[in-house]
Amino acid sequence: MAQQSTLSGTVKDSLQIPLEYANILAVPDSSSSKVRFSITDKTGFYKIDLDRGITYSITVSHLGHVPQYAQVTTVDVKYVRDFSMPVQTSQLDQVDIAYTPPISIKSDTISYRIDTFVTGEERKLRDVLKKLPGVEVDRDGNVTANGKRVSKVLVEDKTFFTGNSKLAVNNIPADAIARVDLLDNYTDVAMLKNLQNSEVLAMNIKLKADKKQFWFGDLEAGGGIKDRYVVHPTLFYYSPESTFNFIGDLNNTGVKSFTFRDYIDFEGGYSKLKKQSGSYSKLSNDAFSRYLKNEDYKAHTNQFGALNVRRSLSSVTDLTAYVIVNNATSETERNTTNAYLDNDTPFTEYRVNTNQLQTFSTLGKITLDYDPSSQEDLALSSLFKLAHSSNTGQINTNSIYDSNTIRSESSLDQVHLNLDLRYTRKLSSSHTATLEADYSFQNDKPLTEWRTDEEILQGLIPLQTDSVYNILQTKKMNIHTANAVVKDYWVLNKNNHIYTTLGSQLAFNDLYTNDSQLLSNGGLNDFQTSGFGNDFTYQFIDNFIGLEHKFQLGKATFKPGVFYHFYYWNTSQYKQATTRRTNVLLPQFNTEIKFSNGSSLELDYSLNAQFPNVEQLASRYVLTNFNSVFKGNDHLGHELYHRVGLTFLKFSVIKGLNYYVSASYNKKEKQFKNVTQLEGLESVNTTILFDRPEDSWNVYGNIAKRIKRLQFKLVGHFNYSNFYQLLNAEINKNSSRTIMAKASLSTHFTSWPNIEVGYSKNISLY
Numbered sequence: 001m002a003q004q005s006t007l008s009g010t011v012k013d014s015l016q017i018p019l020e021y022a023n024i025l026a027v028p029d030s031s032s033s034k035v036r037f038s039i040t041d042k043t044g045f046y047k048i049d050l051d052r053g054i055t056y057s058i059t060v061s062h063l064g065h066v067p068q069y070a071q072v073t074t075v076d077v078k079y080v081r082d083f084s085m086p087v088q089t090s091q092l093d094q095v096d097i098a099y100t101p102p103i104s105i106k107s108d109t110i111s112y113r114i115d116t117f118v119t120g121e122e123r124k125l126r127d128v129l130k131k132l133p134g135v136e137v138d139r140d141g142n143v144t145a146n147g148k149r150v151s152k153v154l155v156e157d158k159t160f161f162t163g164n165s166k167l168a169v170n171n172i173p174a175d176a177i178a179r180v181d182l183l184d185n186y187t188d189v190a191m192l193k194n195l196q197n198s199e200v201l202a203m204n205i206k207l208k209a210d211k212k213q214f215w216f217g218d219l220e221a222g223g224g225i226k227d228r229y230v231v232h233p234t235l236f237y238y239s240p241e242s243t244f245n246f247i248g249d250l251n252n253t254g255v256k257s258f259t260f261r262d263y264i265d266f267e268g269g270y271s272k273l274k275k276q277s278g279s280y281s282k283l284s285n286d287a288f289s290r291y292l293k294n295e296d297y298k299a300h301t302n303q304f305g306a307l308n309v310r311r312s313l314s315s316v317t318d319l320t321a322y323v324i325v326n327n328a329t330s331e332t333e334r335n336t337t338n339a340y341l342d343n344d345t346p347f348t349e350y351r352v353n354t355n356q357l358q359t360f361s362t363l364g365k366i367t368l369d370y371d372p373s374s375q376e377d378l379a380l381s382s383l384f385k386l387a388h389s390s391n392t393g394q395i396n397t398n399s400i401y402d403s404n405t406i407r408s409e410s411s412l413d414q415v416h417l418n419l420d421l422r423y424t425r426k427l428s429s430s431h432t433a434t435l436e437a438d439y440s441f442q443n444d445k446p447l448t449e450w451r452t453d454e455e456i457l458q459g460l461i462p463l464q465t466d467s468v469y470n471i472l473q474t475k476k477m478n479i480h481t482a483n484a485v486v487k488d489y490w491v492l493n494k495n496n497h498i499y500t501t502l503g504s505q506l507a508f509n510d511l512y513t514n515d516s517q518l519l520s521n522g523g524l525n526d527f528q529t530s531g532f533g534n535d536f537t538y539q540f541i542d543n544f545i546g547l548e549h550k551f552q553l554g555k556a557t558f559k560p561g562v563f564y565h566f567y568y569w570n571t572s573q574y575k576q577a578t579t580r581r582t583n584v585l586l587p588q589f590n591t592e593i594k595f596s597n598g599s600s601l602e603l604d605y606s607l608n609a610q611f612p613n614v615e616q617l618a619s620r621y622v623l624t625n626f627n628s629v630f631k632g633n634d635h636l637g638h639e640l641y642h643r644v645g646l647t648f649l650k651f652s653v654i655k656g657l658n659y660y661v662s663a664s665y666n667k668k669e670k671q672f673k674n675v676t677q678l679e680g681l682e683s684v685n686t687t688i689l690f691d692r693p694e695d696s697w698n699v700y701g702n703i704a705k706r707i708k709r710l711q712f713k714l715v716g717h718f719n720y721s722n723f724y725q726l727l728n729a730e731i732n733k734n735s736s737r738t739i740m741a742k743a744s745l746s747t748h749f750t751s752w753p754n755i756e757v758g759y760s761k762n763i764s765l766y
Contacts, residue, residue, distance in 0.1 A: 005074035018044030022062040108184040122174035141166035146651035176211035213239040245308040323364040349399040361387040385416035401680040501546035509538040509614035610639040656706030696721035
């Protein structure tokens with residue numbers, strides 16, 4: 001730091017009015033020093049850190065004003081230099097502008113001209129991004145810009161692979177990049193900009209003129225002790241007309257190449273899931289995603305391949321396709337101590353659960369984009385998912401009630417298909433209409449077998465005495481869903497919009513379950529006479545209409561809305577049918593205040609309804625584990641919950657400071673709640689609609705401050721929730737609090753090793 005000088009001052013026009021977003025460029029006369037850059041804030045103030053003992057040529061520029069020039073030789077610690085910029089009054093027939101500022105900010109877009117910030121030693125995009133003001137890259141390749149996470153990556157305005165930032169920043173070569181654009185409130189359809197709310201921050205990579213057609217890639221290979229290996233080839237080809245991308249990975253180091261986060265991106269990202277209530281929870285809990293979540297392994301072998309192809313069929317038509325294949329083998333062991341307190345005689349159970357899991361999955365997506373004009377946009381896509389998994393497990397349980405060993409074998413076959421249509425058309429200067437429709441089909445066939453030498457679930461399942469108890473379970477689930485939503489965006493004037501929505505959702509679910517005992521003599525003991533076995537049909541229809549008003553008052557934008565839903569559902573089991581219907585009014589509200597391009601406050605509220613799935617409704621018993629059974633409830637209605645969210649964001653390039661704070665509050669008026677009847681280790685569970693309110697708070701914040709080559713960061717997270725537990729006819733209210741705080745310091749040298757030091761503290765109170 002002793003080798004640094006600071007140049008600061010103000011930039012004003014000839015009337016002494018401060019100029020915001022004026023560019024100050026400091027070019028050294030020595031090749032050993034870097035070009036420095038700053039932008040003025042709303043008071044016209046700027047600050048630049050310069051190397052001591054160097055002469056810099058200073059250029060100050062602002063659109064519509066005469067550029068100013070100066071020379072500074074840094075000897076002292078601090079320099080103050082103010083600039084006055086006359087208005088550009090020259091009238092010319094033609095003006096050629098050769099100067100492009102290193103950073104330009106326009107509305108929701110920040111553009112970085114890369115040659116100002118790089119030294120030529122950078123290998124990948126990640127190395128470039130680390131040198132851009134306000135941009136951070138973590139070890140995995142996730143990008144954060146001015147406190148907000150980048151959730152989509154484009155190359156020359158086209159989605160790169162699935163849009164995942166990790167694939168782009170870890171593979172695109174640095175010497176091919178000319179410019180990086182950060183596009184806030186990004187939407188795939190340009191004509192919906194400022195009409196459709198978007199939380200997506202996209203990063204668009206612009207390539208150099210001589211890099212519009214090139215191959216690039218890497219081959220990583222490694223080996224180590226205990227027979228560890230990794231082979232990771234990547235190969236990419238880019239041209240304006242077509243792209244080809246291949247990523248492969250073979251390793252036994254416990255690293256998953258395709259994670260749950262990647263699965264969300266494959267399904268359309270968080271922004272798409274948020275449009276449909278309960279979509280994230282449904283995706284998170286489906287049978288396929290269970291194998292994608294991070295956990296520790298005794299052993300894990302992964303074989304992964306992904307291929308992406310894009311071809312421009314014409315100037316207005318693009319075809320994109322990619323396929324992902326993943327084969328993984330893993331071994332896990334979990335040692336658990338369970339304390340059962342709600343008994344006449346409290347006791348402790350010691351359980352060891354080991355599993356050997358094999359999964360093979362193939363996912364593919366084909367998308368056709370047709371953009372004949374700026375007034376029309378059409379996108380068609382089809383997605384398929386095929387998966388097979390098998391698991392061999394063993395459970396050893398030891399307690400005063402039971403000491404037993406249960407061996408299990410299970411398999412799962414899945415077929416998922418989804419078809420999407422999105423059509424947007426500008427009907428007039430004031431009306432834009434969209435049609436979104438999709439159809440999906442899901443077929444799951446899980447099979448499970450439990451084997452033990454001792455009887456289990458006595459009194460709950462009708463076992464026949466045998467030398468070995470072999471229990472079989474068969475499930476079949478078919479789900480058809482279709483959705484169609486038509487929306488009209490009516491622009492009354494610059495400050496007032498009216499949005500009208502008509503939509504319908506249809507779902508047809510079939511669930512078949514059978515639990516039985518395979519006898520040693522080859523016979524079959526079916527549990528159906530004891531209340532087991534489902535042949536359940538569930539039909540659900542949601543027709544709705546919505547009205548929203550978006551208006552602007554000064555720096556604030558308000559968007560109140562209301563949606564009226566007409567729900568109808570029918571359940572049927574063994575010729576016993578039930579039909580129900582209800583109408584629900586769901587209001588919502590959003591407001592955003594933009595204090596400046598670097599500061600904003602957003603408030604969001606919505607009332608949501610959630611309906612049960614077919615497994616929660618199926619009204620006969622199903623085995624869920626060696627010590628538990630579940631029975632659905634076909635009389636369930638719907639959940640109602642409020643959600644309020646508040647977000648504040650502020651960043652300053654000049655001060656090297658950015659902070660982000662978000663808080664959310666959820667309150668459930670009524671919710672689905674499991675009721676458990678526990679006796680020893682064994683339990684019977686069912687679901688009811690519980691009408692006592694539950695609520696939760698969630699607060700997150702981070703502050704980052706950069707001082708010369710050092711960056712300080714403070715992160716905090718607080719969660720508080722109240723919820724009820726229904727156990728053995730007792731209602732117990734529970735409260736849970738979790739607190740996390742983390743402080744870190746990192747260095748950002750160009751020719752010295754960099755270090756990162758951090759300390760985190762996690763507290764859980766229950």
